[in-house]
Amino acid sequence: MLATIETERLVLRNYKREDAQSMYMHYCGDAEVTRYMSWYPHPDVHYTQRFLEEGILPKNECPDRLELAMTLKGACQHVIDNVVAWKVASDTLELAYVMGRKHQGQGYMREAVQAVLTYLFTHPSFQEVIAYDELDNAASGAVMRKCGLTYQKNILDRRKIDSPEDDVVVCALYSMQKNDWMQDHECEADLLKGSS
Helix, strand or coil: CCCEEECCCEEEEECCHHHHHHHHHHHHCCCCHHHHCCCCCCCCHHHHHHHHHHHHHHHCCCCCEEEEEEEECCEEEEEEEEEEEEEEECCEEEEEEEECHHHCCCCHHHHHHHHHHHHHHCCCCCCEEEEEEECCCHHHHHHHHHCCCEEEEEEEEECCCCCCCCCEEEEEEEEEEHHHHHHHCHHHHHHHHHHC
């Protein structure tokens, strides 16, 4: 999906070809930041450039995927984070995110996730958003709960995308239904009803 979402402090926008350097610098090349991700830290900026050009940019216009670069207002060329949602069932999206260490603990992720949830739930076809995090990643779970996602159950998931089937971690699965979101966001819900 093509989108630009603005919040009080952030601009979330589709990725551009020239974002590779700041992606690598802020999160893609950092082993600590990628510890809980399904992918490994990138070895160099050239790897990030290829990842961007082959894995992200071609999907910018896909109606079943929203992948946004998080930037600070006034510094839109510096990508500090990634928020992505993709369709996993006919009316369900999975949400994931990663943030560079320099900007953690300042409420940016919560601000971004709330804005993305608003964007997703104002699209009539999406009824549920799910997300999960490793139990050891307490900060990620805290963001989900603060944004209104509800814990559902623990699940087992592969540590990395290419991990052997027995290399698993325990993750907490969270979800939010559109109806629940609409009850908590009456203004946005009224706008949605008025546009249908």
